[in-house]
């Protein structure tokens with residue numbers, strides 16, 4: 001996950017390959033609640049691991065439900081159901097911004113508290129307290145459940161129950177509005193089987209029900225857990241008498257169809273790559289029970305070529321530019337946001353209709369999409385329940401100087417995962433302008449590794465992937481600075497010295513002399529290196545610690561003099577230049593390996609400072625060393641690095657020099673990040 005302030009996505013040029021997506025949020029949280037309310041234990045596979053499911057898991061654990069992770073195996077979770085009982089009678093549950101936890105838990109706990117005598121307080125982050133829940137509260141009050149709104153009437157935080165058991169009014173149909181959010185109906189459908197033992201319970205929907213596909217998911221899962229609800233059209237639902245949740249034993253969560261929308265759109269937008277035949281999505285397909293799978297039809301209408309099987313989809317670019325559409329999106333409320341970004345690549349104006357529910361989601365999504373698309377240069381018109389998108393001038397075609405209307409933009413994401421995910425697709429803009437995604441970690445709500453998954457299948461021209469080079473003499477702090485700058489930008493890291501060190505260790509292992517240039521070069525050209533969990537392996541052996549030894553550094557310094565070794569490691573170093581960017585530290589990053597890097601820093605510190613730093617570093621690792629020896633060794637290495645014939649250590653002509661003798665680490669990092677900021681497009 002990119003836990004950074006903003007992520008700059010360079011212009012993307014193509015995409016191809018296979019992605020596996022995380023489990024569906026809607027299915028995950030429903031399955032968790034049903035498993036918790038059931039009799040018996042349920043083993044759940046492929047549950048989504050995200051903010052929303054973590055909120056639900058924590059709440060269920062707080063209510064006394066036992067949950068075992070990685071059981072019965074990796075990727076599984078075992079929930080021991082409380083079987084409609086209430087082992088914990090009181091509690092305050094914090095539910096963050098998870099609507100899929102707030103609504104169903106409100107209904108279930110209101111009923112359980114009334115039945116058994118309990119009292120619960122449910123709250124969330126400030127945005128959650130602005131998301132209406134009054135229609136559900138009204139329905140629960142009709143039933144005789146004590147429900148208090150602790151802030152504004154009709155909004156969380158809520159108090160459910162008053163500690164005493166209540167008689168519930170179950171004979172009359174329970175009326176609930178269906179035209180604001182289908183989550184209220186889902187909440188009642190999930191909760192009412194808990195009190196439908198003696199008689200059937202009827203729910204009547206007032207108003208035209210929106211987001212029907214989500215109700216289909218609910219009904220489908222209720223049936224899996226032993227409660228077959230009968231429905232009359234979309235206005236009456238009857239929960240049979242004698243209902244009791246029973247665990248199905250095992251259940252698989254299918255991949256999230258809303259998350260799939262970004263990769264379907266990717267396949268439709270991105271130029272194909274040699275060696276790849278479009279984008280393949282695993283884990284969700286044409287047999288999905290999720291309503292958002294119908295995004296496939298909308299994407300086809302816009303021009304995508306999509307084929308698929310039960311559990312897999314395959315997408316290729318078809319019509320280009322995409323075709324503008326005029327669509328009622330009520331059946332795909334979440335995925336339809338992705339259409340708004342696809343519309344930026346269409347010929348003509350696209351209208352997305354019947355999307356009023358966007359206004360009460362994680363943020364006011366109609367306003368958010370309009371504001372952010374405008375930043376990119378699109379002409380936007382918004383109404384209470386529609387959005388109209390006219391692409392930036394020049395649209396999907398390569399720009400010429402007169403028709404290029406795309407603007408570089410910093411996309412504000414409103415703590416809304418879907419805004420962040422769908423705007424990443426704007427990075428294919430033909431204007432090749434930069435797209436900055438602010439607060440990219442908000443994707444954690446449903447897809448923590450979204451950007452990593454995206455970058456895995458996307459291509460950019462090598463020159464478009466930014467590299468920051470940090471070269472300088474030994475112990476000047478290059479490694480430390482490079483690692484922190486990379487972390488803060490979300491970039492990859494190349495510690496090129498480690499490759500020379502690994503070559504030296506490989507030579508030692510193979511008994512190759514450090515004077516044998518051809519043999520060393522052969523070793524360097526085929527280094528069996530692997531990087532896993534911040535550790536480095538050479539032919540399967542963990543060399544992370546031996547790599548850092550001073551003696552290894554000394555050997556590396558000798559090995560690195562040989563032109564044949566340097567050229568053998570060249571291609572490997574270039575392969576680190578991957579999306580979204582790279583910070584590379586070494587001696588010749590700016591002069592030889594990445595001469596086109598947009599920022600080169602030459603880092604120095606006085607030799608006395610460097611010797612002292614190295615001394616401190618070694619002592620802190622429990623390795624004894626004398627400053628005098630280190631100083632002498634450092635000077636020998638500096639001389640060897642600076643005077644060798646190939647790629648000698650020297651500042652690149654366009655390098656910025658940073659002497660950090662008097663700067664601490666944080667100040668050095670800030671200086672480099674400021675320089676980087678200054679190199680960005682406006």
Ligand SMILES: Nc1ncnc2c1ncn2[C@@H]1O[C@H](COP(=O)(O)OP(=O)(O)O)[C@@H](O)[C@H]1O
Nearest residue numbers: 474475476477478479480613617660663664665
């Ligand atoms: N600006 C700085 N001020 C003080 N100490 C630093 C600074 N930069 C790095 N160090 C410390 O100096 C030591 C050597 O840094 P390192 O990054 O390993 O250098 P290099 O990669 O250039 O050999 C480390 O212990 C590091 O914490």
Ligand SMILES: Nc1ccn([C@@H]2O[C@H](COP(=O)(O)OP(=O)(O)O)[C@@H](O)[C@H]2O)c(=O)n1
Nearest residue numbers: 474475496497498500556557560586587588
């Ligand atoms: N790009 C690079 C990186 C390292 N090297 C050599 O490899 C050795 C080990 O690199 P390093 O960066 O890990 O070493 P220190 O700076 O920590 O001593 C250095 O002494 C350099 O001689 C190089 O020649 N070119």
